[in-house]
Every structure is written in C-alpha cells, then in structure tokens.
Amino acid sequence: MxxxxxxxxxxxxxxxxxxxxxxxxxxxxxxxxxxxxxxxxxxxxxxxxxxxxxxxxxxxxxxxxxxxxxxxxxxxxxxxxxxxxxxxxxxxxxxxxxYVDGPGLDRKLREGPMAADDLLTVCRRVSEGLEAAHNRNIVHRDLSPDNIILRGGDPAEAVIIDFGIAKDTNPGAETIVGNEFAGKYAYAAPEQLSGQTDARSDIYSLGAMLLANFRGQSPNVGNNPMEVVKKKGERLDTEGVPEPLKTLIDQMAAPDPDARFQSAAEVLAYLRENEGETDPDATVIFPPPRAPDPIPKSALKPEPVAPTTPPSEPPSVPERKSRGGLAAVLLALVLIAGGIGGYLGGVFDGLLGPKYPVAAPYQLTVDKPANGAPHAIGHVPSEQTLAAMNNLMTDLAGSADLTLATGAIADTWGADVMATLSELRNLDEWRLALDGNAAQISGETANAELHTHLTNAFADGLPGALEGSAKIDLIPVFLSSATVGAVLDRLADCGPLLTPGETSVGYGPQSSIIVAGKVADTATRIGLFDELSEIAGDRKVVVDVEVLNPTLCLIESNLPNAPPGGIGVDFIVGDRNEPNPSGRFFVGENPIIDIALPADVVDGYLTVSILDVSGNVYHLLPNLNRQENAVTALRDGQSGPIKVRVAYSVEEAALNNRIGFTVDDSSLGKSKVIVLHSEEPLFDGLRPTSESASGYATALKDHVASNQASILSLDSRILTTAVP
Known part of the structure; x- marks a missing residue:
C-alpha cells in the first residue's frame, strides 16, 4: 500500500x-x-x-x-x-x-532472486488463468510483476490482477484504455511496439517476468527508443538458468511470435511433460527450435580433390623425428582432461572453492510479519549456511527460498548472518535485509526486557563484518489514550476531535482507533490517519471526520452550543427544478434552498446564513430585502410541516428582489448553510446581506456570551460546488 x-x-x-x-x-x-x-x-x-x-x-x-x-x-x-x-x-x-492480500511479484523482485521451482509453480498457475482468459478472447496486454499477486505469499496461489488495458480480440472490440501501445517496455512482446497483440504476447510477457524474478532484477531494455527496438529483437539471455525453466523461458519469450508456444495450453503441456504428468487426450505441437543461421554461399565452394591416380614415383620417406613433442602434447591433453573431470567431480573444491554462480547484487531478506511465519529469500554462500538457515526457518514454522551463490561478501558473512538472526528470532515482528555486507534491521516487541537486551546487543554495531544499524521499537500492549490524544490535540484545526470507543486503559491489541469531529482540510485528515497508523501497530485506524475549510471552522468555533432541532435544508437545481439530495452543484447551475420546518416549530425566530468557501457570509434570512423572520409570519397561517424558500431561482430572484445565485469557478468547494432557531431575534438590528466570516464570528461570539439560553436549536447542511 x-x-x-x-x-x-x-x-x-x-x-x-x-x-x-x-x-x-x-x-x-x-x-x-x-x-x-x-x-x-x-x-x-x-x-x-x-x-x-x-x-x-x-x-x-x-x-x-x-x-x-x-x-x-x-x-x-x-x-x-x-x-x-x-x-x-x-x-x-x-x-x-x-481484494487479493499478498505480495506482488514486483515486491518479490525487489527482495531478490526467486527459486526456480517456485517460478515454475507461478508459471503453471498464471498460465491456467491466461488460458481461461484467452478462451474468452481476452488478452491482458500488460502482464508484469506488479500485476501478479501471490495470495498469502504462496506461488501456487498466484492471481492475475488489473485487466484495465485488456483487449477483447473479438472483431470490432476496443482496448480498455484506447488502442495505443499500453504494455510496459521491459516485459512487452516485440510485436506490441508496433501495436500488434494476441495471446502469444501474454506468453512472452510471462516468460520475461519469470526470468526477471529468477535473476532478481528487471530486464535491461535500453535507454532510448532505438535501443528498446534493438533489444526487443534479441533473444533473452537465459544463461545459467536451470532446466526445465531455461527451455521454458526460451520458448515462451522468443522474439518471433511463431517460434513461441502458441497458447497457454502448450505452456501447461510442457510443464506437465517435465513434471512427469501426461494428458492422454491432449494433442500438442510445440514450436520447432529456431533454425541455425544460413551458411554463406562462399562456404559452399567445393574443396580441391586430391588426384586418385598414384604418382609415378613413390614419395620420399622423411627422416624420423623425435616423439618427445607428441608425447608432451598427449600428456598435456590427458592432464587437462583429468583436471576438468576432477573439477566437475568436486575433487578440487577444497582448493578452488565451491562452483556456485556469481550473484551481483548479493542479497538476502529474512522477515517475520506480526502474527505470521518468517520467510527467507535470496543468496547464501555455503551448504553450511543453507542448512543452518533452513533449520532456523523450520524451527520457527517458516519457509525459505535460498540460492547458493558466490559474491562480494566477507568470509564470515554466513556466521554473522546467523548470529544476527539468533538475536532477532524472539521479536514479535522483525526484518533483516542484506545487500552484500550492508544490512538493515528493524523489529518490534512488547517485551521491555528483550528491547533493552537487543538495544545493548546492537549498540556497538552489527555482528562480525556486517555493516549497518538496527531499529528495534518497543510497542506497549496497550496504547495509551494520552499518546493518541497528543496527536489529536496537535493536529486539531476545527474544534476538538473525539475518540468514541476509547476505554479508561487506552486501546488494547484488538481495539480500533476511531476519530470523529471536524477538520479544516483534507491534509489534516490524511495527517491524522498517517500519524495514528504509525503508533497504532496492528490496530485499525478509522478517521471519520467531516472535512470543512478554514472559513467554516472559524464559524464553527464560535457557534453556540445548541442541539439540533430537526429543521431540514433541501436543495433544488434551479434551471431544471429537480431535487438535489447530494447537495453538489456544478459550475453554471443555480442552487435553490428551502428550509423545511417540522410541525412542532411554530414560534420563535429563524436566522439562516450560508458560509461561503471564499471566506464570506451571506445572510439569507433576515436581510435588508427580507426583514421578517418570525416563524408565525413565515408560516402565514399554515400548520404542519412547511417549507420556507430562502434562495431562489435566478429568474424569480430578479422579479421579486430575492436572493438567487449561479455557481461560477471563482470559489469551488464546501459551503455551509446554518439555521439557528431562537426565542428572540439573534442580533440587535439587521446584519448586512454579506460580510466577512471573521466579522460574523465576532458577532456570534458576543451574542452567545449573553444570550446562550435563548438559542433553541442549530441545524446545518453542506453545499458543495465543483467543476463538472
């Protein structure tokens, strides 16, 4: 995420x-x-x-x-x-x-090489999914590591996601995001560069992905368009890839589509054949191997043929020469052959070192998530380290995908890594990431004694030749209310923030941190979520706040403390005379505003204002052109629920000297309609039809200080303006 x-x-x-x-x-x-x-x-x-x-x-x-x-x-x-x-x-x-929960192949790629067996499992699973899609004439067109998720981290549970640029290959069908080239260069088939795509393009992309994840690095496709085109015409370098993965990739990712596997079914048949499985009902034709380069015509000229007629005179017999030179050559050949055999047989391993491939970069990642099993993936330098790592993962009910390799690491690297892991294994959550001798360590624990021990153990550096630092956090079992409150107090910008569900002891391991209230802008809400997530551990964070703006928050902080009175605010689109329950109006539209009075509101006075996003306040009732705001006068003898219009259509406003307005693009965002119901008129005299938010806030504050008891209720509703 x-x-x-x-x-x-x-x-x-x-x-x-x-x-x-x-x-x-x-x-x-x-x-x-x-x-x-x-x-x-x-x-x-x-x-x-x-x-x-x-x-x-x-x-x-x-x-x-x-x-x-x-x-x-x-x-x-x-x-x-x-x-x-x-x-x-x-x-x-x-x-x-x-929602598919698990790491993507792009994350696995960043962590380092994957084991060949796991990649064969991924290939089988993804090919089965592609076969299902291709059978419905759907080609993905953008297969890459970030579009394959391993559910629960299991290669056998690989899932193809994001068919957002998939193409239906039925006649006349469209590409989801248009007909332009959409695949990523690193994994796209060569023909995609010229806009040609079919099922074989997905097969190429899958093959390129398998190779990238085996090597632990993305393909190099060049630095400019010309290099991309050139490299896409070349076969992928699969040297050092073990069988049967090597042949599989070679036949999936041939530059010529006709030389590839022609369908996902052929890929699956190849996998079955190499795993000892057979499908008696399947008839599969594999693409032939690529033909060798043609022999130049100049090489086809006949060699001169020696005459078959014996010479008229017998050839002279050359003088006998010493056989010492020939014997030396033969002896050298025998020694070379013996040396090769001894090397391949491992006779000289003690002198020359193991015959493991070189890995650059040399990487290993071992991590244990909270409430999960540890997993190790990457390179190790010896059989001893491999066995020790596998034993540790077994002890911790974890798993390992490790590759024997040589690289630029210290002689004590294996022992240093195992010493580090022996310290980390008791943490609740930890991670060790190595690139050569450089290491990064992070972890969490609720055990104060263990935290102190590890802090002291890594205070002077990491074990042996490893270079780097360790960050071990102490996470208490209960998250205190004071810790959460400190974040809320610091970020609150529109009145106090509330924490429903908070207990006297704070938040337990399974508790949710819920925040309610109002904030001045979206950035505040994001800040709340991000900062609370940092201290929440595994707890769920829900920031259920209303986002206003600085103008509204200024007024909010000065509004009287009054209960809602059930008075409604209804919106209508003026030019169409249609109800607008969302309260969202676009540029060019004419908002009409009605105040819905319940049957039991029969006396007192109404004060209706709209707080504009630009920082102004418009008084809809009362104002200089409509001074009467007594409820009895507004009802005009009507009983039961009634509606009082306070903002009119533009046409009616012009005819009757009422307030009407059209949304323009000068100030877009949230405005707020406020309805105050009071026993007496809210202010001494009329406020101007429009005034600044700060002026209105001061007037409200002064009135509330001496007339709080006269205010019966406060109701409000947001009106949002936007570009269509």
Whole structure:
C-alpha cells in the first residue's frame, strides 16, 4: 500500500454509497485509482477501481470500464474476480473487485532472486488463468510483476490482477484504455511496439517476468527508443538458468511470435511433460527450435580433390623425428582432461572453492510479519549456511527460498548472518535485509526486557563484518489514550476531535482507533490517519471526520452550543427544478434552498446564513430585502410541516428582489448553510446581506456570551460546488 495524498479522489475513512469504507490507497494510474475498502455491511474486503473525476462523465471511458466489468465472466481462481460498477452521489464511477492480500511479484523482485521451482509453480498457475482468459478472447496486454499477486505469499496461489488495458480480440472490440501501445517496455512482446497483440504476447510477457524474478532484477531494455527496438529483437539471455525453466523461458519469450508456444495450453503441456504428468487426450505441437543461421554461399565452394591416380614415383620417406613433442602434447591433453573431470567431480573444491554462480547484487531478506511465519529469500554462500538457515526457518514454522551463490561478501558473512538472526528470532515482528555486507534491521516487541537486551546487543554495531544499524521499537500492549490524544490535540484545526470507543486503559491489541469531529482540510485528515497508523501497530485506524475549510471552522468555533432541532435544508437545481439530495452543484447551475420546518416549530425566530468557501457570509434570512423572520409570519397561517424558500431561482430572484445565485469557478468547494432557531431575534438590528466570516464570528461570539439560553436549536447542511 502507498501513502494517501491530498489530491486523491478518496481519503481513508470515506464511505461510498453507505457501503464501502476506504482504508488505503493501493495504486494510481492515468485514468483511475485503486483503493482498499471494507464493506460496512458484510465486513468483506474489496478493491475499488475509481475513474478520476475528469473521466467519470466521459461516455467513452464509461463504456470501456463497463467492458472491464464484463471480464467478470472469466471464472478462474488465478484471475481476480470483478463484481460490478457503481456511481457515487457525486457522480464518480467505481468498479468493485476482489481484494487479493499478498505480495506482488514486483515486491518479490525487489527482495531478490526467486527459486526456480517456485517460478515454475507461478508459471503453471498464471498460465491456467491466461488460458481461461484467452478462451474468452481476452488478452491482458500488460502482464508484469506488479500485476501478479501471490495470495498469502504462496506461488501456487498466484492471481492475475488489473485487466484495465485488456483487449477483447473479438472483431470490432476496443482496448480498455484506447488502442495505443499500453504494455510496459521491459516485459512487452516485440510485436506490441508496433501495436500488434494476441495471446502469444501474454506468453512472452510471462516468460520475461519469470526470468526477471529468477535473476532478481528487471530486464535491461535500453535507454532510448532505438535501443528498446534493438533489444526487443534479441533473444533473452537465459544463461545459467536451470532446466526445465531455461527451455521454458526460451520458448515462451522468443522474439518471433511463431517460434513461441502458441497458447497457454502448450505452456501447461510442457510443464506437465517435465513434471512427469501426461494428458492422454491432449494433442500438442510445440514450436520447432529456431533454425541455425544460413551458411554463406562462399562456404559452399567445393574443396580441391586430391588426384586418385598414384604418382609415378613413390614419395620420399622423411627422416624420423623425435616423439618427445607428441608425447608432451598427449600428456598435456590427458592432464587437462583429468583436471576438468576432477573439477566437475568436486575433487578440487577444497582448493578452488565451491562452483556456485556469481550473484551481483548479493542479497538476502529474512522477515517475520506480526502474527505470521518468517520467510527467507535470496543468496547464501555455503551448504553450511543453507542448512543452518533452513533449520532456523523450520524451527520457527517458516519457509525459505535460498540460492547458493558466490559474491562480494566477507568470509564470515554466513556466521554473522546467523548470529544476527539468533538475536532477532524472539521479536514479535522483525526484518533483516542484506545487500552484500550492508544490512538493515528493524523489529518490534512488547517485551521491555528483550528491547533493552537487543538495544545493548546492537549498540556497538552489527555482528562480525556486517555493516549497518538496527531499529528495534518497543510497542506497549496497550496504547495509551494520552499518546493518541497528543496527536489529536496537535493536529486539531476545527474544534476538538473525539475518540468514541476509547476505554479508561487506552486501546488494547484488538481495539480500533476511531476519530470523529471536524477538520479544516483534507491534509489534516490524511495527517491524522498517517500519524495514528504509525503508533497504532496492528490496530485499525478509522478517521471519520467531516472535512470543512478554514472559513467554516472559524464559524464553527464560535457557534453556540445548541442541539439540533430537526429543521431540514433541501436543495433544488434551479434551471431544471429537480431535487438535489447530494447537495453538489456544478459550475453554471443555480442552487435553490428551502428550509423545511417540522410541525412542532411554530414560534420563535429563524436566522439562516450560508458560509461561503471564499471566506464570506451571506445572510439569507433576515436581510435588508427580507426583514421578517418570525416563524408565525413565515408560516402565514399554515400548520404542519412547511417549507420556507430562502434562495431562489435566478429568474424569480430578479422579479421579486430575492436572493438567487449561479455557481461560477471563482470559489469551488464546501459551503455551509446554518439555521439557528431562537426565542428572540439573534442580533440587535439587521446584519448586512454579506460580510466577512471573521466579522460574523465576532458577532456570534458576543451574542452567545449573553444570550446562550435563548438559542433553541442549530441545524446545518453542506453545499458543495465543483467543476463538472
């Protein structure tokens, strides 16, 4: 997951259509953003793909997102399950899909090389998913490590995600984001550079991914377009890749599509054949090996043929020469052959060292998540270190994907690493990441004694030749209310923030930290979520605050402390005379505002004002052109619930000297309609029709100081203005 940004469409804590609560940002793209969300109804996690606001009203993109939704017809566990499209009250369109929890192959790539056996498992699983998609004429077109998730970290549970640029290969079908090239250069098939794509392109991409994850580094495709085109025409370098993975990659990622496996079914048949499985009903034709380069014609000229007729005179017999030279040559050949045999047989390992491949960079990562099993992946220098690491992972109920390799490391590297891990193993959560001799260590524990021990153990540096530092945090079992309160007090910018659900002892290990109240801007909400997440540990953080703006917060801090009175605020789109329950108006629209009085509000006085996003206050009732605000006068003899219009259509406002306005793009955002019901008129005399927020705040503060008891209720509603 990635950090939230103020410009994101949604923020942690937002609830979409009263159903999906946003928890985190998963990714951002050119036309959409992907969020992790939880259903408030079922508690199920989901991934929501949201079209950015500027595309949500574009019919072309809506058609394309609908086509992506149709990919839900692919029914296979290796393909992410799509659900359906929804539209928010604000007009934003989002697509619901399964949330797949686990590391992506891009994360595994950053951690270092993966074991060949695991990659063969990934290949089988992904090929099964591709076969299901290709059978429905759907080509992914953008397979890369970040589009493959290992559910729970298990290679056998690989899942293909993000069919956002998938192409339906049926005649006349469209690409989801247009017809331009969309694949990533590093993993795209050569033909994709010229806009040609079919199922074999996905096979190439999968092969390139397997090689990248085996080596632990992304393919080098050059630094400019010319280099990209040149390198894409060359075969991938699979030297040093063990069989059968080497041949598999060679035949999946041949530059010529006709020389590749022609379908995912052929890839699966190859895997079955090399795992001793057979499918008696399958007839599979593998692509032939690439033909050798043609022999030049000049090399086909006939050699001169010696005459078969014996010479008229017998050849002279040369003088006998010493055989010493020949014997020496033969002896040298025997010695060379014996040396090669001895090397291959391991006779000279004690002198020359193990015959392991060189790894650069030389990396190892061992980590244990909270409430999870540890996992080790990367390089080790010897059989002894390999055995020790495997034994440690077994003891801790973990797993290991390790590769024997040589590299630029100290002679004591293996022993130093094991000594470090023996110190870390008792932590609740820890991670050791090595690049050569450079190490980074982090961990958490609730055990104060263990924290002190490790702090002292690493105070003078890491064991042996390892270089780096260790950061071990002490996480108390209970998170104190004071710690949370300090964050809230420091970031509160629109009145006090509340913490419903807080207990007298603070927050336990399974407690949720919930924050309610109001803030002045989105950046404050993001800051609350990020800072609380840093101290929350595994606790869930819910920032359920209302985002206002500095103007509204200035008024909020000076409003009287009065209960809601059930007085409603209704919005209508003036030019269409249509109800607007969302309260969201776009540039060019004419908001009409009605105050809905309940049947029991029959006396007293109403004061209605709108606090504009630009920092001004407009008094809708009373004002110089409409001074009567007594409830009895507004009812004019009517009983029961009634509506009092305070902002009119532009046409009616012009005719009757009332207030009416049209949204322009000079000040967009949130405004607030405030309705105060009081026993007596709120102010001595009329306020101007418009005034500054600071002037109105001062007037409110002065009135509340001496007339708080006369205020019966306070009701309000947000009006939002935006660009369509």
């Amino acid at each position: 990635i950090d939230s940004r103020p410009m994101d469409t949604f923020q942690p804590g937002d609830v979409l259509n009263n159903t999906y609560r946003i928890e985190a940002v998963l990714g951002r793209g050119g036309t959409s953003e992907v969020y992790k969300a939880r259903s408030e109804i079922s508690g199920r996690l989901a991934a929501l793909k949201v079209l950015k606001a500027e595309f949500s009203a574009n019919d072309d993109y809506l058609v394309l997102l609908t086509r992506e939704e149709e990919i839900r017809e692919i029914r296979h566990d290796a393909v992410v399950r799509y659900s359906e499209n929804h539209r928010t009250q604000d007009g934003l369109v989002y697509l619901v899909m399964d």
